[in-house]
Amino acid sequence: MTVFEELKRRGLVAQTTNEEAIQKALDNDRVTFYIGFDATADSLHVGHFLQILIIKRLQMAGHRPIVLLGTGTTMVGDPSGKTDMRKMLTVDQINYNAECFRKQMEKFIDFSPEKCIVARNGDWLSNLNYIQLLRDVGVHFSVNRMLSAECYKSRMEKGLTFLEFNYMIMQSYDFLHLFRTHNNTMELGGDDQWSNILGGVELVRRAEGKEVFGMTFNLLTNSEGNKMGKTEKGAVWLDREKMPPYEFFQYWRNVGDNDVIKCLKFLTFLPIEEIEAMETWEGAQLNRAKEILAFELTKMVHSEEDAQKSLDAARALFVSGADSEHMPSSEIMLTDGIINIVELLKATGLAPSNGEARRLIQQGGIMVDDEKVDDIAANISAAAFGKGYVVIKKGKKVFHKAILKA
RNA sequence: GGGAGUGUUCCCGAGCGGCCAAAGGGGGCAGACUGUAAAUCUGUUGUCUUACGACUACGAUGGUUCGAAUCCAUCCGCUCCCA
Numbered sequence A: 001m002t003v004f005e006e007l008k009r010r011g012l013v014a015q016t017t018n019e020e021a022i023q024k025a026l027d028n029d030r031v032t033f034y035i036g037f038d039a040t041a042d043s044l045h046v047g048h049f050l051q052i053l054i055i056k057r058l059q060m061a062g063h064r065p066i067v068l069l070g071t072g073t074t075m076v077g078d079p080s081g082k083t084d085m086r087k088m089l090t091v092d093q094i095n096y097n098a099e100c101f102r103k104q105m106e107k108f109i110d111f112s113p114e115k116c117i118v119a120r121n122g123d124w125l126s127n128l129n130y131i132q133l134l135r136d137v138g139v140h141f142s143v144n145r146m147l148s149a150e151c152y153k154s155r156m157e158k159g160l161t162f163l164e165f166n167y168m169i170m171q172s173y174d175f176l177h178l179f180r181t182h183n184n185t186m187e188l189g190g191d192d193q194w195s196n197i198l199g200g201v202e203l204v205r206r207a208e209g210k211e212v213f214g215m216t217f218n219l220l221t222n223s224e225g226n227k228m229g230k231t232e233k234g235a236v237w238l239d240r241e242k243m244p245p246y247e248f249f250q251y252w253r254n255v256g257d258n259d260v261i262k263c264l265k266f267l268t269f270l271p272i273e274e275i276e277a278m279e280t281w282e283g284a285q286l287n288r289a290k291e292i293l294a295f296e297l298t299k300m301v302h303s304e305e306d307a308q309k310s311l312d313a314a315r316a317l318f319v320s321g322a323d324s325e326h327m328p329s330s331e332i333m334l335t336d337g338i339i340n341i342v343e344l345l346k347a348t349g350l351a352p353s354n355g356e357a358r359r360l361i362q363q364g365g366i367m368v369d370d371e372k373v374d375d376i377a378a379n380i381s382a383a384a385f386g387k388g389y390v391v392i393k394k395g396k397k398v399f400h401k402a403i404l405k406a
Numbered sequence B: 001g002g003g004a005g006u007g008u009u010c011c012c013g014a015g016c017g018g019c020c021a022a023a024g025g026g027g028g029c030a031g032a033c034u035g036u037a038a039a040u041c042u043g044u045u046g047u048c049u050u051a052c053g054a055c056u057a058c059g060a061u062g063g064u065u066c067g068a069a070u071c072c073a074u075c076c077g078c079u080c081c082c083a
Helices: A005-009 A019-028 A046-058 A091-105 A130-136 A142-147 A150-158 A167-183 A191-208 A246-255 A257-267 A272-278 A283-301 A304-320 A339-350 A355-360
Strands: A013-016 A032-037 A064-069 A117-120 A186-190 A214-217 A329-330 A338-340 A367-368 A380-382 A387-395 A398-404
Touching: A005 A019, A005 A142, A013 A191, A013 A338, A019 A214, A032 A167, A046 A186, A046 A214, A046 A257, A064 A091, A064 A167, A091 A283, A142 A150, A150 A283, A167 A191, A191 A214, A246 A283, A246 A304, A257 A272, A257 A283, A272 A339, A283 A304, A283 A380, A329 A339, A338 A339, A339 A355, A339 A367, A339 A380, A339 A387
Parallel strands: A032 A064, A032 A186, A064 A117, A186 A214, A329 A398
Antiparallel strands: A013 A214, A338 A380, A367 A387, A387 A398
């Protein structure tokens, strides 16, 4: 099976500018392609991870990736599919973020010079001459067509600044620049990048008279069409400081039934045949598929050891109810040898306010060492800390270890 | 630049000068049912308080009033129409 077939079979390919030609090139030639990453945060998240895996797949097939760090484009901010303007970042922040990205990527992509190029578009975008750019590049863009692009739709109602409107031009210029300097002939990206990619393909054709290619990949969405990789607290980060391995593991352990197979296809290197065999799984067996997904991903993003620890911890907690050392924990102090349950919940951060703590208790959501506590006046005495700690369970999934401070 | 709107709690959104901590929906949290899933049903969702209640909140600042999310003035942000 060729890479392209593999990408297709995994359901990754969304749109292409010329499928036949792309397939031919990927099957027969050594293609130089690029994917851009805007440095909007100090860690990559799963959305990026999906793109990185695609780079990896193509790199393993012998193609040469250009990893483009958007140190220039991040100065502008991509409005595609956004309802609001992004907050502006300083140059220092952007450069710092880009460096974080590069470091994280080293783990997945082979950065040896002959196999990969790392570029920063700030290197060429920052020094552009305005008038010159308008004459060379701007002349090839139709404002009418740009405005009718699907990705600006929501912004046509809420407003689009001239700053952001130029994003497409910047990204298109990247393609032209990389074509000229590295003979880069293909741009890949998430499906939300389709308009921007088309802009680049057309710019190269108009400016150079050469056909280059664009291809987008399906975004990681759940069966309801919502973007995956978001939690109430924010994105699912790859950085262990921003999201500990156990939490990362749990995110995937808890995906919906209808999304497991897709995640396995998109985000793991498990053989496609193996994944397709899982499509018939149901119930408990499907639950097992989630475990595989969580394990594989944690292993790739963190380490096999982290994956194993998370799996053990999860099983200990959910299956046998036993204690585990990987639980989030905090130190607490007693006053006169006791602590009120409401105080305890606040001290551990399980409840942000007294009211919230009371509600949790009154609604029966709190267990201390497997005993339900439903009285807000209850006190936990020093005797309960026989082991040096107590395990507090909030709801069904949140465990916390409160360690008695000596 | 001229004109018309608009800004409400995590989000959307309703809101009569007192009965407004503010309808409704979404989201969150908890309970039931389950498989650490989904769907469904129930409760809950500003802070402090066992409670009574107190306090802080409807873009900002002033004002009118016994009393303002609601009326007035100025300012700030956003949207639309005209230029």
